[in-house]
Amino acid sequence: MVWRRDRPYWDPFDIMREIQEEIDAIFRDFMRGPRLWSHREGPAYEELTSEVWREPFVDIFDRGDEFVITAELPGVRKEDIKVRVTEDAVYIEAQVRREKELEREGAIKIERYYSGYRRIIRLPEEVIPEKTRAKYNNGVLEIRIPKKHPTKKEGEGFEVKIE
16 A cells, blocks of 8 residues: 555555556657657657657678678668768767648748667777778668778688597
């Protein structure tokens, strides 16, 4: 049983209210989507601004002599993507902007939507940032980053006999 300190009596509906508040909080977090970022913390700021950042889904492959990263960036134009590579990390940022205009009886209504993707990917080995290549096609960004010290692929090397 839950006793409220602000009331001198027991209310049987207090526990139901607390459960409802917890369920509301779960759905509020669920509706925000996966890994949302904004420039400031807290849902109040996100509701005031329509600018929300998400982390794109990525696949990272080690090809021996290079890393290949593919990132899903649906709805983004190629001109709105920024990729920055350092010796140990990749920074991806892309903005999605949509504007709709509706003219009706002399009044113009403009709806704006700003969103985007941001992701920092730490690399397990040093790379050569100057030789990085990137290609964007149908919402998928592919980044190829050569390694500074390439590793051998499986199957290569010297086989040792076991005695």
